[in-house]
Amino acid sequence: MSSHREAPEISQDPVADSADLYAFVSPDVPNTVTLIANYVPLQSPAAGPNFFEFGEDVLYEINIDNDGDGRPNVTYQFRFKTVLGNNNTFLYNTGPIESLDSANWNRKQFFDVAKVVHGANEVTVQTIGHNLASPPCNIGPLSTPNYGKLASDAVHDLGGGRKVFAGQRSDGFYVDLGSIFDLGRLRPFDAAHNNFGLAKLVNSGGVNATKDLNVHTIALQVPISDLTRGGYNAKDVNNPAAVIGVWTAASRQQAKLWDDVKRQHVYSGPWNQVSRLGNPLVNEVLIPMSRKDEWNRSQPADDKNFAQFVTKPELAGLLPVLYPGAFTNLDALNKAGKSRDDLAAVLLTGLPSGVVNGFQNNTGQVQADMLRLNTAVPPAMKPNILGVVGGDLAGFPNGRRVYDDVVSVELRAIAGVTFSLIDKTFQPDAVAGQLTDGLTPANLDIQFMPHFPFLGLPHDGFDTPAK
Amino acid sequence: MTSLSPLSRRRLFRGALAVGAAGVVGGVAVEAFTTGASAQTEAQATGEPVVAHVRDVASGDIDIFVGTRVVRLKDPQLAARLAQAAR
Numbered sequence: 001m002s003s004h005r006e007a008p009e010i011s012q013d014p015v016a017d018s019a020d021l022y023a024f025v026s027p028d029v030p031n032t033v034t035l036i037a038n039y040v041p042l043q044s045p046a047a048g049p050n051f052f053e054f055g056e057d058v059l060y061e062i063n064i065d066n067d068g069d070g071r072p073n074v075t076y077q078f079r080f081k082t083v084l085g086n087n088n089t090f091l092y093n094t095g096p097i098e099s100l101d102s103a104n105w106n107r108k109q110f111f112d113v114a115k116v117v118h119g120a121n122e123v124t125v126q127t128i129g130h131n132l133a134s135p136p137c138n139i140g141p142l143s144t145p146n147y148g149k150l151a152s153d154a155v156h157d158l159g160g161g162r163k164v165f166a167g168q169r170s171d172g173f174y175v176d177l178g179s180i181f182d183l184g185r186l187r188p189f190d191a192a193h194n195n196f197g198l199a200k201l202v203n204s205g206g207v208n209a210t211k212d213l214n215v216h217t218i219a220l221q222v223p224i225s226d227l228t229r230g231g232y233n234a235k236d237v238n239n240p241a242a243v244i245g246v247w248t249a250a251s252r253q254q255a256k257l258w259d260d261v262k263r264q265h266v267y268s269g270p271w272n273q274v275s276r277l278g279n280p281l282v283n284e285v286l287i288p289m290s291r292k293d294e295w296n297r298s299q300p301a302d303d304k305n306f307a308q309f310v311t312k313p314e315l316a317g318l319l320p321v322l323y324p325g326a327f328t329n330l331d332a333l334n335k336a337g338k339s340r341d342d343l344a345a346v347l348l349t350g351l352p353s354g355v356v357n358g359f360q361n362n363t364g365q366v367q368a369d370m371l372r373l374n375t376a377v378p379p380a381m382k383p384n385i386l387g388v389v390g391g392d393l394a395g396f397p398n399g400r401r402v403y404d405d406v407v408s409v410e411l412r413a414i415a416g417v418t419f420s421l422i423d424k425t426f427q428p429d430a431v432a433g434q435l436t437d438g439l440t441p442a443n444l445d446i447q448f449m450p451h452f453p454f455l456g457l458p459h460d461g462f463d464t465p466a467k
Numbered sequence: 468m469t470s471l472s473p474l475s476r477r478r479l480f481r482g483a484l485a486v487g488a489a490g491v492v493g494g495v496a497v498e499a500f501t502t503g504a505s506a507q508t509e510a511q512a513t514g515e516p517v518v519a520h521v522r523d524v525a526s527g528d529i530d531i532f533v534g535t536r537v538v539r540l541k542d543p544q545l546a547a548r549l550a551q552a553a554r
Contacts, residue, residue, distance in 0.1 A: 253535065254537060255518040255520070255532040266516045268515070268533060269532030269533075269536065269537050270535055270536060
């Protein structure tokens with residue numbers, strides 16, 4: 001949930017709230033890319049009688065830019081509809097749900113997938129999946145006794161090596177929300193916190209705030225050539241055509257009103273974007289609260305309007321204050337007023353050749369918050385959760401895999417680790433390269449899967465509250 | 468009505484797509500704006516609601532929402548009649 005409830009307006013609209021975005025060359029089918037967009041964050045598994053679901057009134061999208069202008073060349077759209085099977089029960093299910101067409105399952109969701117190709121002179125739309133079943137939520141051992149089968153049956157083959165899944169999964173984003181938003185605390189470094197004159201803090205391990213929570217996932221696996229410029233699918237890392245930029249967005253129709261005769265909402269008008277997400281934590285941590293809603297409604301192509309919050313991040317100024325004496329070099333860098341062009345490269349344009357040996361994911365001059373993936377980099381044989389910072393070129397910020405430790409990577413980058421890549425005279429503070437909220441994938445109760453859709457099965461509602 | 472304001476190409480195509488994603492698509496290209504009159508006819512035929520938002524009575528700026536489109540009008544007389552009807 002690197003973007004969950006990150007802005008005032010979207011925090012009131014969970015079904016349209018993009019929480020995490022992942023894009024990576026698939027380790028299970030390496031000539032494909034897996035795209036995952038999570039919505040409806042912070043789900044308690046025990047959610048009866050009305051379990052979580054996608055919004056029928058929301059247009060969900062995953063966008064791909066393959067020519068560096070911050071505008072989509074390919075868009076996948078997802079629309080959901082809900083079907084009630086039994087009008088005479090208050091129950092989500094009236095017996096065990098043992099298949100996706102079970103008569104015991106009262107409230108089912110189905111979805112359509114459309115592929116939109118934005119050509120130079122025309123836009124074409126193709127429905128590539130119609131009336132596909134989402135799985136039920138994971139309720140408990142009596143209601144969903146073989147949840148793994150339900151979930152795997154809901155992975156749909158779209159033909160040509162393409163797959164799609166849309167439904168509940170466990171949240172794989174591990175983060176110590178409780179400490180970070182308690183005035184920038186990091187439990188492993190608590191003893192160094194200035195503690196605002198209150199009781200002295202002591203170091204401890206991180207606490208994963210999402211450990212018992214679920215999300216709703218839209219996952220798509222498609223051939224690399226479906227996404228890249230000119231269908232590029234070779235292995236030259238330096239070829240600009242190998243790089244794609246990815247973001248997800250959710251939109252609502254402009255007019256909504258309550259029809260007090262029909263006693264239902266009616267919707268009308270064009271789709272207006274209410275949520276978007278490219279790189280993790282950008283709107284959550286970099287954009288000031290007064291402009292977060294505006295950011296959600298804007299397009300990546302216009303992100304130059306927000307670049308000042310990347311090149312002079314508030315958090316970089318706070319770290320030397322919150323941890324006195326630990327960030328003297330960062331403090332000097334801040335006071336020198338130097339633009340953080342390292343962060344702009346990582347988040348807004350991609351890294352050009354020559355910064356990291358054997359790697360680039362640069363998309364040109366247009367500043368746009370997109371998750372940039374160089375599809376010519378093969379999946380790692382021995383992945384490092386710190387990605388490129390940890391010497392693993394197949395990880396964040398070269399796209400993002402489900403297990404990447406994006407919190408630690410971005411903390412370290414903001415603390416100055418990546419500035420030394422563009423200014424060899426800058427020496428990062430010793431602690432900068434160690435920053436972490438103290439969590440790894442080991443802090444998840446449900447582990448990731450080695451194959452599509454990669455995120456673990458959801459926590460069930462019966463067992464999870466008992467923990 | 469005296470003028471229609473242009474919307475972005477992005478909005479136009481998304482309006483077309485929303486219909487498509489619901490099942491009517493297949494190689495649909497961008498659609499041009501229809502006039503207010505044709506929008507009304509379309510809404511009557513499909514039973515869709517037509518929602519009007521009088522943005523400014525004095526200037527006559529009115530947005531009319533139908534389906535996945537908006538028709539933007541500048542019609543002081545219509546705005547005045549709607550405002551009168553709302554009293």
